[in-house]
Amino acid sequence: MTDYRFPRTARVRARNDFDRIFKHGRRVALPVLALHFSLDDPASATASAADAAACPGGARLGLAVSRKVDPRAVGRNRIKRAFRDTFRRIRHCLPAGDYVLVARPGASRQSGEALRAAFLQLLQRAGALPRGDVGGTMRAEAVATPTAPPAPAPRARDDEPPPA
Template sequence: MTSNRFPRHARVRARPDFDRIFQHGRRVALPVLALHWQSGDGEPRLGLAVSRKVDSHAVGRNRIKRALREYFRHIRGELAPGDYVVVARPGAARRSGAELVEALQGLLRRAGALPAPAAVGTMPPAPPSSPSTPDIRTG
């Protein structure tokens, strides 16, 4: 069972790591968030970049980081191995925590790091047809 903790080794913290991911990683973006990621061998790691241009108040920047970090902590076991850096854009300050999580989830799916959800429908799946069932037309 995977722990839901968010230990230090699950964080991108050093500037050279951020620089490497920005230079050599792949990127997908929305008006609210940008995701830079680089596949790797170890467990998924998260780095966050929320500048004063996003929100001039530390409280607002910390709210954004807290929402994204909490979501990442819960889905870390489902993600592909690699380093993920989320860059908040100025529109993020006007979004709720749920909207930020939804944006990050969409970016991770677009990046191929998070599997698509199972299709939900009202009909049960059709059973496979068996070859031993007699055909009514030839019967």
């Protein structure tokens, strides 16, 4: 069974870690959210053995939600809760590395489901998650949609003779 916990070792917490990711990491963005990430090189062991044992997936999440996003702590915490829950569920699928989400002012007007979708979309664009779409120019929904049922035959009117 997959462990969906979010232990302390799976969090980016130190200021120097945030600075390193912002300075040397890569970035993908949407209007409401930006993802800064730095994937670990398997050849270099930057994490200690204790961290690797405590966090087998190796993926760590950091969140930056400022007062510019929402002046109320309740709103900022709602945004962070949606991101933490999504990360906790997919952490085992992510490559080892550090991921920092920076919420933008439009995020406070988004629903939790929209925030989760934006986060997953950024992870796909970053190459951390496989894309959900099929190769080609058409979306998978358009290809897999069944055709409409045939139209019913027109009813005969009372003044017409029955069909032979």
